[in-house]
Amino acid sequence: MTSEKAQQLLDAAGVDETLHRLASEITAGGAGEGLLLVGIRRRGVQLARRLASILQDTGGFNVPTGSLDITLYRDDLHQIGPMPIIGMTEVPGDIDGDRVVIVDDVLFTGRTIRAALQELADFGRPRKIELCVLVDRGGRELPIQADYVGLTVDASARDLVEVRVPELDDESSVTLVSAAGAQ
Amino acid sequence: MNDKRPDSGLGKDLIGLETLSGETIRAILDTAEPFKEISERAIKKVPVLRGKTIVNLFFEPSTRTRISFEFAEKRLGADTVNVAASGSSVVKGETLVDTARNLEAMRIDMVVIRHGSSGAAQFLADRIPSNVINAGDGQHEHPTQGLLDLLTIRDSFGRIEGLKVCIVGDVIHSRVARSNIFGLQKLGAEVAVCGPKSLIPTAIESLGVQVFAHVEDAIQWADALNVLRLQLERMNAGFIPSLREYNRVFGVSQARLERAPVDTVVLHPGPMNRGVEIDSAVADGPQSVILPQVTNGVAVRMAVLYLLAGGAPERAEEAKKGEA
Numbered sequence: 001m002t003s004e005k006a007q008q009l010l011d012a013a014g015v016d017e018t019l020h021r022l023a024s025e026i027t028a029g030g031a032g033e034g035l036l037l038v039g040i041r042r043r044g045v046q047l048a049r050r051l052a053s054i055l056q057d058t059g060g061f062n063v064p065t066g067s068l069d070i071t072l073y074r075d076d077l078h079q080i081g082p083m084p085i086i087g088m089t090e091v092p093g094d095i096d097g098d099r100v101v102i103v104d105d106v107l108f109t110g111r112t113i114r115a116a117l118q119e120l121a122d123f124g125r126p127r128k129i130e131l132c133v134l135v136d137r138g139g140r141e142l143p144i145q146a147d148y149v150g151l152t153v154d155a156s157a158r159d160l161v162e163v164r165v166p167e168l169d170d171e172s173s174v175t176l177v178s179a180a181g182a183q
Numbered sequence: 184m185n186d187k188r189p190d191s192g193l194g195k196d197l198i199g200l201e202t203l204s205g206e207t208i209r210a211i212l213d214t215a216e217p218f219k220e221i222s223e224r225a226i227k228k229v230p231v232l233r234g235k236t237i238v239n240l241f242f243e244p245s246t247r248t249r250i251s252f253e254f255a256e257k258r259l260g261a262d263t264v265n266v267a268a269s270g271s272s273v274v275k276g277e278t279l280v281d282t283a284r285n286l287e288a289m290r291i292d293m294v295v296i297r298h299g300s301s302g303a304a305q306f307l308a309d310r311i312p313s314n315v316i317n318a319g320d321g322q323h324e325h326p327t328q329g330l331l332d333l334l335t336i337r338d339s340f341g342r343i344e345g346l347k348v349c350i351v352g353d354v355i356h357s358r359v360a361r362s363n364i365f366g367l368q369k370l371g372a373e374v375a376v377c378g379p380k381s382l383i384p385t386a387i388e389s390l391g392v393q394v395f396a397h398v399e400d401a402i403q404w405a406d407a408l409n410v411l412r413l414q415l416e417r418m419n420a421g422f423i424p425s426l427r428e429y430n431r432v433f434g435v436s437q438a439r440l441e442r443a444p445v446d447t448v449v450l451h452p453g454p455m456n457r458g459v460e461i462d463s464a465v466a467d468g469p470q471s472v473i474l475p476q477v478t479n480g481v482a483v484r485m486a487v488l489y490l491l492a493g494g495a496p497e498r499a500e501e502a503k504k505g506e507a
Contacts, residue, residue: 069217072229072489083493085210086217122226 034098048103073115105163110144199324205369214486232261255484329362344371352411377401
Protein backbone atom coordinates (compact mmCIF):
# COMPACT_ATOMS: atom_id res chain seq x y z
CA MET A 1 0.00 0.00 0.00
CA THR A 2 1.46 3.33 -1.01
CA SER A 3 -1.46 5.56 -0.11
CA GLU A 4 -0.59 8.18 2.45
CA LYS A 5 -2.32 10.89 4.42
CA ALA A 6 -0.96 14.41 4.67
CA GLN A 7 -1.95 16.63 7.58
CA GLN A 8 -0.77 20.22 7.80
CA LEU A 9 0.43 20.96 11.33
CA LEU A 10 1.49 24.56 10.81
CA ASP A 11 0.74 27.04 8.05
CA ALA A 12 2.87 30.10 7.22
CA ALA A 13 1.36 32.15 10.06
CA GLY A 14 1.82 29.23 12.46
CA VAL A 15 5.48 28.83 11.52
CA ASP A 16 6.02 32.55 11.92
CA GLU A 17 4.37 32.64 15.34
CA THR A 18 6.40 29.61 16.45
CA LEU A 19 9.67 31.18 15.29
CA HIS A 20 8.82 34.38 17.21
CA ARG A 21 8.26 32.33 20.34
CA LEU A 22 11.53 30.41 19.83
CA ALA A 23 13.41 33.68 19.26
CA SER A 24 12.13 35.14 22.51
CA GLU A 25 12.97 31.94 24.40
CA ILE A 26 16.53 31.95 23.04
CA THR A 27 17.01 35.53 24.26
CA ALA A 28 15.02 35.16 27.50
CA GLY A 29 18.24 35.58 29.47
CA GLY A 30 19.43 38.28 27.05
CA ALA A 31 21.22 37.81 23.76
CA GLY A 32 24.49 39.01 25.20
CA GLU A 33 27.82 38.94 23.51
CA GLY A 34 28.86 35.90 21.55
CA LEU A 35 25.44 34.50 20.61
CA LEU A 36 25.66 32.67 17.30
CA LEU A 37 22.95 30.78 15.41
CA VAL A 38 24.26 27.91 13.32
CA GLY A 39 21.80 26.23 10.97
CA ILE A 40 22.17 22.69 9.71
CA ARG A 41 21.94 22.42 5.95
CA ARG A 42 19.73 22.79 4.28
CA ARG A 43 16.52 23.94 5.97
CA GLY A 44 18.09 24.67 9.34
CA VAL A 45 20.13 27.41 7.65
CA GLN A 46 17.00 29.20 6.43
CA LEU A 47 15.38 28.88 9.86
CA ALA A 48 18.50 30.25 11.60
CA ARG A 49 18.46 33.29 9.28
CA ARG A 50 14.79 33.92 9.98
CA LEU A 51 15.36 33.66 13.73
CA ALA A 52 18.21 36.16 13.40
CA SER A 53 16.03 38.58 11.45
CA ILE A 54 13.25 38.25 14.03
CA LEU A 55 15.78 39.01 16.79
CA GLN A 56 16.93 42.06 14.83
CA ASP A 57 13.37 43.33 14.29
CA THR A 58 11.97 42.67 17.75
CA GLY A 59 14.93 43.16 20.06
CA GLY A 60 17.45 45.01 17.96
CA PHE A 61 19.88 42.17 18.49
CA ASN A 62 22.51 41.71 15.79
CA VAL A 63 23.07 37.95 15.88
CA PRO A 64 25.45 36.36 13.37
CA THR A 65 24.43 33.14 11.62
CA GLY A 66 26.38 30.27 10.10
CA SER A 67 25.75 27.01 8.36
CA LEU A 68 26.92 23.46 8.91
CA ASP A 69 26.97 20.65 6.39
CA ILE A 70 27.37 17.57 8.55
CA THR A 71 27.81 15.07 5.71
CA LEU A 72 31.48 14.41 6.41
CA TYR A 73 30.65 13.61 10.04
CA ARG A 74 27.81 11.17 9.38
CA ASP A 75 28.15 7.79 11.06
CA ASP A 76 26.69 5.89 8.09
CA LEU A 77 28.88 7.15 5.22
CA HIS A 78 30.53 3.76 4.86
CA GLN A 79 27.13 2.11 4.37
CA ILE A 80 25.46 4.31 1.81
CA GLY A 81 27.23 3.76 -1.51
CA PRO A 82 27.90 6.79 -3.73
CA MET A 83 28.94 9.76 -1.68
CA PRO A 84 26.41 12.55 -1.15
CA ILE A 85 27.00 16.03 -2.56
CA ILE A 86 28.42 18.27 0.13
CA GLY A 87 27.32 21.83 0.78
CA MET A 88 29.32 24.71 2.20
CA THR A 89 30.01 25.00 5.89
CA GLU A 90 30.38 28.59 7.09
CA VAL A 91 31.08 29.30 10.71
CA PRO A 92 31.79 33.00 11.22
CA GLY A 93 34.94 33.91 13.12
CA ASP A 94 36.30 32.36 16.25
CA ILE A 95 33.69 30.49 18.31
CA ASP A 96 35.83 30.02 21.43
CA GLY A 97 33.76 31.20 24.40
CA ASP A 98 30.63 31.83 22.31
CA ARG A 99 27.11 30.63 23.00
CA VAL A 100 26.19 28.64 19.92
CA VAL A 101 22.60 27.67 19.18
CA ILE A 102 22.32 24.88 16.61
CA VAL A 103 19.16 25.29 14.52
CA ASP A 104 17.52 22.47 12.59
CA ASP A 105 14.10 21.84 11.11
CA VAL A 106 13.27 18.39 12.49
CA LEU A 107 14.78 16.48 15.41
CA PHE A 108 14.40 12.73 14.88
CA THR A 109 17.11 10.14 15.65
CA GLY A 110 19.57 12.72 16.99
CA ARG A 111 22.35 11.43 14.73
CA THR A 112 22.52 14.66 12.73
CA ILE A 113 22.95 16.64 15.94
CA ARG A 114 25.68 14.28 17.15
CA ALA A 115 27.52 14.91 13.88
CA ALA A 116 26.96 18.68 14.22
CA LEU A 117 28.41 18.69 17.74
CA GLN A 118 31.48 16.86 16.51
CA GLU A 119 31.89 19.26 13.59
CA LEU A 120 31.48 22.37 15.77
CA ALA A 121 34.22 21.10 18.07
CA ASP A 122 36.60 21.32 15.12
CA PHE A 123 36.00 25.07 14.94
CA GLY A 124 36.72 25.81 18.58
CA ARG A 125 35.36 25.49 22.09
CA PRO A 126 32.13 27.41 22.61
CA ARG A 127 31.12 28.34 26.16
CA LYS A 128 27.81 26.61 25.58
CA ILE A 129 26.04 24.78 22.77
CA GLU A 130 22.24 24.62 22.68
CA LEU A 131 19.76 23.11 20.26
CA CYS A 132 16.69 24.74 18.72
CA VAL A 133 14.35 22.75 16.44
CA LEU A 134 11.12 23.67 14.74
CA VAL A 135 9.70 20.14 15.19
CA ASP A 136 10.61 17.37 17.61
CA ARG A 137 9.11 14.18 16.18
CA GLY A 138 10.52 11.74 18.77
CA GLY A 139 12.26 8.52 17.78
CA ARG A 140 15.65 9.28 19.29
CA GLU A 141 18.48 6.78 18.85
CA LEU A 142 20.96 8.80 20.89
CA PRO A 143 20.76 10.64 24.25
CA ILE A 144 20.15 14.06 22.68
CA GLN A 145 17.42 16.61 23.40
CA ALA A 146 16.52 20.09 22.26
CA ASP A 147 16.58 23.21 24.46
CA TYR A 148 14.03 25.07 22.34
CA VAL A 149 11.22 23.18 20.58
CA GLY A 150 8.65 24.76 18.28
CA LEU A 151 6.28 21.84 18.01
CA THR A 152 6.24 18.31 19.40
CA VAL A 153 4.79 15.62 17.14
CA ASP A 154 4.26 12.00 18.02
CA ALA A 155 5.20 10.45 14.68
CA SER A 156 5.87 6.82 13.94
CA ALA A 157 9.12 5.78 12.29
CA ARG A 158 7.44 5.42 8.88
CA ASP A 159 5.83 8.84 8.96
CA LEU A 160 7.41 11.81 7.30
CA VAL A 161 7.56 15.28 8.84
CA GLU A 162 8.08 17.83 6.09
CA VAL A 163 9.20 21.35 6.86
CA ARG A 164 8.94 23.72 3.91
CA VAL A 165 10.76 27.04 3.85
CA PRO A 166 10.08 29.84 1.37
CA GLU A 167 13.67 30.02 0.07
CA LEU A 168 13.69 26.39 -1.09
CA ASP A 169 10.06 25.30 -1.33
CA ASP A 170 8.11 28.49 -2.13
CA GLU A 171 6.04 28.15 1.03
CA SER A 172 6.30 28.05 4.77
CA SER A 173 4.64 25.09 6.50
CA VAL A 174 4.99 21.92 8.55
CA THR A 175 3.20 18.78 7.30
CA LEU A 176 2.89 15.27 8.73
CA VAL A 177 2.67 12.64 6.04
CA SER A 178 1.54 9.37 7.64
CA ALA A 179 2.01 6.08 5.88
CA ALA A 180 -1.45 4.48 5.56
CA GLY A 181 -1.93 1.35 7.61
CA ALA A 182 0.89 2.27 9.91
CA GLN A 183 0.78 0.92 13.48
CA MET B 184 18.57 11.47 5.99
CA ASN B 185 17.00 10.97 2.64
CA ASP B 186 19.28 13.03 0.47
CA LYS B 187 19.84 12.44 -3.22
CA ARG B 188 23.01 10.67 -4.10
CA PRO B 189 23.72 11.11 -7.79
CA ASP B 190 26.66 8.92 -8.76
CA SER B 191 29.65 11.13 -9.54
CA GLY B 192 30.40 8.82 -12.47
CA LEU B 193 33.92 8.40 -11.22
CA GLY B 194 33.82 4.64 -10.66
CA LYS B 195 36.59 2.79 -8.83
CA ASP B 196 39.63 4.69 -10.06
CA LEU B 197 40.86 8.02 -11.38
CA ILE B 198 43.25 7.29 -14.22
CA GLY B 199 42.80 10.27 -16.52
CA LEU B 200 40.45 13.03 -17.60
CA GLU B 201 40.24 11.70 -21.17
CA THR B 202 37.68 9.07 -20.20
CA LEU B 203 35.59 11.23 -17.84
CA SER B 204 32.49 13.14 -18.90
CA GLY B 205 32.23 16.89 -18.48
CA GLU B 206 29.52 16.21 -15.94
CA THR B 207 31.81 14.04 -13.81
CA ILE B 208 34.60 16.62 -13.97
CA ARG B 209 32.13 19.30 -12.88
CA ALA B 210 30.97 17.08 -10.00
CA ILE B 211 34.56 16.76 -8.78
CA LEU B 212 35.17 20.52 -9.00
CA ASP B 213 31.90 21.25 -7.18
CA THR B 214 32.83 18.77 -4.47
CA ALA B 215 36.22 20.47 -4.08
CA GLU B 216 34.55 23.77 -3.11
CA PRO B 217 33.39 22.76 0.39
CA PHE B 218 36.70 20.95 0.94
CA LYS B 219 38.58 24.26 0.57
CA GLU B 220 37.00 25.43 3.79
CA ILE B 221 38.26 22.47 5.83
CA SER B 222 41.87 23.57 5.33
CA GLU B 223 40.96 26.96 6.86
CA ARG B 224 39.62 25.50 10.13
CA ALA B 225 41.33 25.50 13.49
CA ILE B 226 41.28 21.70 13.33
CA LYS B 227 41.93 20.70 9.74
CA LYS B 228 40.52 17.22 9.86
CA VAL B 229 37.21 15.56 9.10
CA PRO B 230 36.54 11.91 9.90
CA VAL B 231 35.25 10.88 6.48
CA LEU B 232 38.05 8.43 5.64
CA ARG B 233 38.62 7.36 9.24
CA GLY B 234 39.98 3.83 9.30
CA LYS B 235 40.90 3.80 5.59
CA THR B 236 44.45 3.01 4.66
CA ILE B 237 46.07 4.71 1.69
CA VAL B 238 49.42 3.90 0.14
CA ASN B 239 51.26 6.60 -1.79
CA LEU B 240 53.36 4.61 -4.21
CA PHE B 241 55.86 6.94 -5.88
CA PHE B 242 58.18 5.40 -8.44
CA GLU B 243 59.30 8.87 -9.57
CA PRO B 244 60.49 11.72 -7.41
CA SER B 245 57.81 14.23 -6.41
CA THR B 246 57.55 16.73 -3.62
CA ARG B 247 54.52 18.88 -4.30
CA THR B 248 52.15 16.21 -5.54
CA ARG B 249 53.10 13.72 -2.85
CA ILE B 250 52.77 16.25 -0.04
CA SER B 251 49.50 17.53 -1.46
CA PHE B 252 48.04 14.02 -1.57
CA GLU B 253 49.32 13.33 1.91
CA PHE B 254 47.70 16.46 3.32
CA ALA B 255 44.45 15.62 1.53
CA GLU B 256 44.47 12.08 2.92
CA LYS B 257 45.33 13.17 6.45
CA ARG B 258 42.76 15.96 6.50
CA LEU B 259 40.14 13.36 5.60
CA GLY B 260 41.28 11.23 8.52
CA ALA B 261 42.91 8.39 6.56
CA ASP B 262 46.02 6.51 7.60
CA THR B 263 48.76 6.82 5.02
CA VAL B 264 51.97 5.08 4.13
CA ASN B 265 54.50 6.50 1.68
CA VAL B 266 56.51 4.13 -0.46
CA ALA B 267 59.27 5.65 -2.57
CA ALA B 268 60.81 3.47 -5.23
CA SER B 269 64.36 4.20 -4.16
CA GLY B 270 63.91 2.79 -0.68
CA SER B 271 61.69 -0.15 -1.56
CA SER B 272 61.94 -3.65 -2.93
CA VAL B 273 61.41 -2.15 -6.39
CA VAL B 274 65.17 -1.66 -6.54
CA LYS B 275 65.49 -5.36 -5.82
CA GLY B 276 63.56 -6.13 -8.99
CA GLU B 277 60.02 -6.62 -7.68
CA THR B 278 57.38 -6.05 -10.34
CA LEU B 279 54.64 -3.45 -10.01
CA VAL B 280 51.97 -6.09 -9.61
CA ASP B 281 53.90 -7.95 -6.92
CA THR B 282 54.45 -4.73 -5.00
CA ALA B 283 50.77 -3.92 -5.21
CA ARG B 284 49.61 -7.42 -4.28
CA ASN B 285 51.81 -7.35 -1.23
CA LEU B 286 50.27 -4.06 -0.21
CA GLU B 287 46.80 -5.50 -0.84
CA ALA B 288 47.67 -8.40 1.40
CA MET B 289 48.13 -5.83 4.17
CA ARG B 290 44.48 -4.77 3.56
CA ILE B 291 44.80 -1.31 2.08
CA ASP B 292 41.91 0.67 0.61
CA MET B 293 43.47 3.04 -1.90
CA VAL B 294 46.67 3.44 -3.86
CA VAL B 295 48.00 6.73 -5.20
CA ILE B 296 50.57 5.90 -7.85
CA ARG B 297 53.18 7.90 -9.73
CA HIS B 298 55.13 5.95 -12.30
CA GLY B 299 57.47 6.68 -15.20
CA SER B 300 55.58 4.45 -17.61
CA SER B 301 52.42 5.60 -19.37
CA GLY B 302 49.62 3.19 -18.52
CA ALA B 303 51.04 2.05 -15.18
CA ALA B 304 48.06 3.37 -13.20
CA GLN B 305 45.52 1.63 -15.43
CA PHE B 306 47.57 -1.58 -15.32
CA LEU B 307 47.42 -1.53 -11.55
CA ALA B 308 43.74 -0.55 -11.41
CA ASP B 309 42.79 -3.55 -13.52
CA ARG B 310 44.53 -5.93 -11.13
CA ILE B 311 43.73 -4.83 -7.60
CA PRO B 312 40.36 -4.19 -5.95
CA SER B 313 41.58 -1.05 -4.16
CA ASN B 314 40.81 2.39 -5.57
CA VAL B 315 43.69 3.58 -7.73
CA ILE B 316 44.48 7.26 -8.28
CA ASN B 317 46.93 8.26 -10.95
CA ALA B 318 49.41 10.85 -9.66
CA GLY B 319 51.17 11.00 -13.03
CA ASP B 320 52.08 8.14 -15.35
CA GLY B 321 54.81 8.66 -17.94
CA GLN B 322 53.64 11.03 -20.66
CA HIS B 323 50.01 9.94 -20.32
CA GLU B 324 48.07 11.93 -17.73
CA HIS B 325 48.23 13.70 -14.38
CA PRO B 326 44.50 14.05 -13.72
CA THR B 327 44.57 15.71 -10.30
CA GLN B 328 46.91 18.40 -11.67
CA GLY B 329 44.48 18.92 -14.55
CA LEU B 330 41.60 19.20 -12.08
CA LEU B 331 43.36 21.70 -9.84
CA ASP B 332 44.21 23.81 -12.89
CA LEU B 333 40.54 23.72 -13.92
CA LEU B 334 39.43 24.69 -10.41
CA THR B 335 41.91 27.59 -10.30
CA ILE B 336 40.82 28.85 -13.72
CA ARG B 337 37.17 28.57 -12.65
CA ASP B 338 37.94 30.53 -9.47
CA SER B 339 39.57 33.30 -11.52
CA PHE B 340 36.85 33.70 -14.15
CA GLY B 341 33.79 32.18 -12.50
CA ARG B 342 33.48 29.82 -15.46
CA ILE B 343 35.48 27.71 -17.90
CA GLU B 344 33.13 27.57 -20.84
CA GLY B 345 34.13 29.90 -23.64
CA LEU B 346 37.57 30.74 -22.19
CA LYS B 347 40.74 30.59 -24.25
CA VAL B 348 43.57 28.78 -22.53
CA CYS B 349 47.06 28.34 -23.98
CA ILE B 350 49.53 25.77 -22.71
CA VAL B 351 53.06 27.08 -23.19
CA GLY B 352 56.29 25.12 -23.30
CA ASP B 353 57.29 21.48 -23.26
CA VAL B 354 53.98 20.03 -24.40
CA ILE B 355 55.37 16.86 -25.94
CA HIS B 356 56.68 15.39 -22.70
CA SER B 357 53.87 16.72 -20.56
CA ARG B 358 51.17 14.61 -18.94
CA VAL B 359 49.96 17.87 -17.38
CA ALA B 360 49.34 19.25 -20.87
CA ARG B 361 47.30 16.20 -21.86
CA SER B 362 45.13 16.27 -18.74
CA ASN B 363 44.61 20.01 -19.26
CA ILE B 364 43.62 19.63 -22.89
CA PHE B 365 41.04 16.91 -22.15
CA GLY B 366 39.62 18.63 -19.08
CA LEU B 367 39.41 22.12 -20.57
CA GLN B 368 37.78 20.92 -23.77
CA LYS B 369 35.19 18.84 -21.93
CA LEU B 370 34.20 21.93 -19.96
CA GLY B 371 33.88 24.00 -23.13
CA ALA B 372 37.13 25.99 -23.22
CA GLU B 373 39.19 26.58 -26.35
CA VAL B 374 42.70 25.21 -26.00
CA ALA B 375 45.92 26.17 -27.77
CA VAL B 376 49.54 25.19 -27.30
CA CYS B 377 52.69 27.20 -27.88
CA GLY B 378 56.35 26.22 -27.89
CA PRO B 379 59.30 25.30 -30.06
CA LYS B 380 58.40 22.84 -32.79
CA SER B 381 60.64 20.22 -31.21
CA LEU B 382 58.47 20.30 -28.05
CA ILE B 383 55.03 20.24 -29.72
CA PRO B 384 53.68 16.83 -30.76
CA THR B 385 53.04 16.47 -34.47
CA ALA B 386 49.36 16.18 -35.34
CA ILE B 387 48.31 17.74 -32.01
CA GLU B 388 45.72 19.63 -34.10
CA SER B 389 43.84 16.33 -34.25
CA LEU B 390 42.93 16.92 -30.59
CA GLY B 391 41.22 20.13 -31.66
CA VAL B 392 44.07 22.25 -30.37
CA GLN B 393 45.39 25.39 -32.04
CA VAL B 394 49.17 25.82 -32.30
CA PHE B 395 50.99 29.14 -31.83
CA ALA B 396 54.61 29.38 -32.97
CA HIS B 397 55.12 32.73 -31.21
CA VAL B 398 54.41 33.29 -27.55
CA GLU B 399 53.42 36.91 -28.31
CA ASP B 400 50.55 35.63 -30.46
CA ALA B 401 49.51 33.19 -27.76
CA ILE B 402 49.40 36.01 -25.22
CA GLN B 403 47.30 38.15 -27.57
CA TRP B 404 44.81 35.29 -27.91
CA ALA B 405 44.56 33.76 -24.44
CA ASP B 406 42.56 34.53 -21.31
CA ALA B 407 44.84 32.22 -19.32
CA LEU B 408 48.32 30.80 -19.87
CA ASN B 409 49.39 27.51 -18.35
CA VAL B 410 53.18 27.70 -18.42
CA LEU B 411 54.83 24.30 -18.23
CA ARG B 412 58.12 23.54 -16.61
CA LEU B 413 60.94 23.16 -19.10
CA GLN B 414 62.45 19.89 -18.06
CA LEU B 415 66.11 20.80 -17.96
CA GLU B 416 67.25 17.36 -19.02
CA ARG B 417 65.61 18.10 -22.39
CA MET B 418 68.32 20.56 -23.25
CA ASN B 419 70.98 17.86 -23.23
CA ALA B 420 68.74 15.76 -25.48
CA GLY B 421 68.88 18.51 -28.10
CA PHE B 422 65.27 19.72 -27.99
CA ILE B 423 66.30 23.33 -27.42
CA PRO B 424 69.57 25.16 -28.15
CA SER B 425 69.99 26.74 -24.71
CA LEU B 426 68.00 27.89 -21.70
CA ARG B 427 68.79 31.51 -22.41
CA GLU B 428 67.63 31.13 -25.99
CA TYR B 429 64.43 29.47 -24.78
CA ASN B 430 63.75 32.28 -22.34
CA ARG B 431 64.37 34.92 -25.01
CA VAL B 432 61.92 33.34 -27.48
CA PHE B 433 59.29 31.61 -25.32
CA GLY B 434 59.73 32.98 -21.79
CA VAL B 435 56.61 34.53 -20.26
CA SER B 436 57.86 37.94 -19.18
CA GLN B 437 56.15 40.98 -17.69
CA ALA B 438 56.93 43.00 -20.84
CA ARG B 439 55.14 40.43 -23.00
CA LEU B 440 52.17 40.19 -20.63
CA GLU B 441 51.73 43.96 -20.57
CA ARG B 442 50.97 43.93 -24.29
CA ALA B 443 48.03 41.57 -23.79
CA PRO B 444 44.55 43.01 -24.42
CA VAL B 445 43.25 41.49 -21.15
CA ASP B 446 44.75 40.73 -17.75
CA THR B 447 45.96 37.27 -18.62
CA VAL B 448 45.86 34.80 -15.74
CA VAL B 449 49.10 32.82 -15.40
CA LEU B 450 49.31 29.25 -14.10
CA HIS B 451 52.34 27.03 -13.59
CA PRO B 452 52.23 23.46 -12.26
CA GLY B 453 55.65 23.81 -10.59
CA PRO B 454 58.42 23.43 -9.86
CA MET B 455 59.34 26.64 -11.67
CA ASN B 456 62.56 27.47 -13.45
CA ARG B 457 62.53 31.19 -12.81
CA GLY B 458 64.13 33.07 -15.66
CA VAL B 459 63.60 30.19 -18.08
CA GLU B 460 59.94 29.52 -18.92
CA ILE B 461 58.64 32.22 -16.57
CA ASP B 462 60.15 35.42 -15.20
CA SER B 463 60.07 36.11 -11.49
CA ALA B 464 58.11 39.33 -12.00
CA VAL B 465 55.31 37.28 -13.57
CA ALA B 466 55.48 34.37 -11.14
CA ASP B 467 55.21 36.73 -8.16
CA GLY B 468 52.99 39.28 -9.90
CA PRO B 469 49.29 40.08 -9.54
CA GLN B 470 48.27 37.93 -12.53
CA SER B 471 49.86 34.78 -11.15
CA VAL B 472 47.62 32.16 -9.55
CA ILE B 473 50.47 29.74 -8.89
CA LEU B 474 50.03 29.62 -5.11
CA PRO B 475 46.21 29.35 -5.30
CA GLN B 476 46.88 26.34 -7.56
CA VAL B 477 48.78 24.71 -4.72
CA THR B 478 45.98 25.44 -2.25
CA ASN B 479 43.39 24.12 -4.67
CA GLY B 480 45.46 20.99 -5.20
CA VAL B 481 44.72 19.81 -1.69
CA ALA B 482 40.98 20.52 -2.04
CA VAL B 483 40.69 18.77 -5.39
CA ARG B 484 42.53 15.70 -4.10
CA MET B 485 40.27 15.61 -1.04
CA ALA B 486 37.28 15.68 -3.39
CA VAL B 487 38.64 12.82 -5.49
CA LEU B 488 39.46 10.70 -2.45
CA TYR B 489 36.03 11.39 -0.98
CA LEU B 490 34.14 10.53 -4.15
CA LEU B 491 36.17 7.38 -4.80
CA ALA B 492 35.62 6.18 -1.25
CA GLY B 493 31.90 6.04 -2.08
CA GLY B 494 33.12 3.65 -4.67
CA ALA B 495 31.79 1.41 -7.32
CA PRO B 496 31.82 -1.95 -5.57
CA GLU B 497 31.00 -3.86 -8.75
CA ARG B 498 34.19 -2.60 -10.41
CA ALA B 499 36.19 -3.69 -7.40
CA GLU B 500 34.71 -7.16 -7.83
CA GLU B 501 35.75 -7.23 -11.48
CA ALA B 502 39.29 -6.25 -10.59
CA LYS B 503 39.40 -9.01 -8.02
CA LYS B 504 38.54 -11.54 -10.70
CA GLY B 505 41.16 -10.05 -13.02
CA GLU B 506 43.70 -10.53 -10.28
CA ALA B 507 44.02 -14.27 -10.82
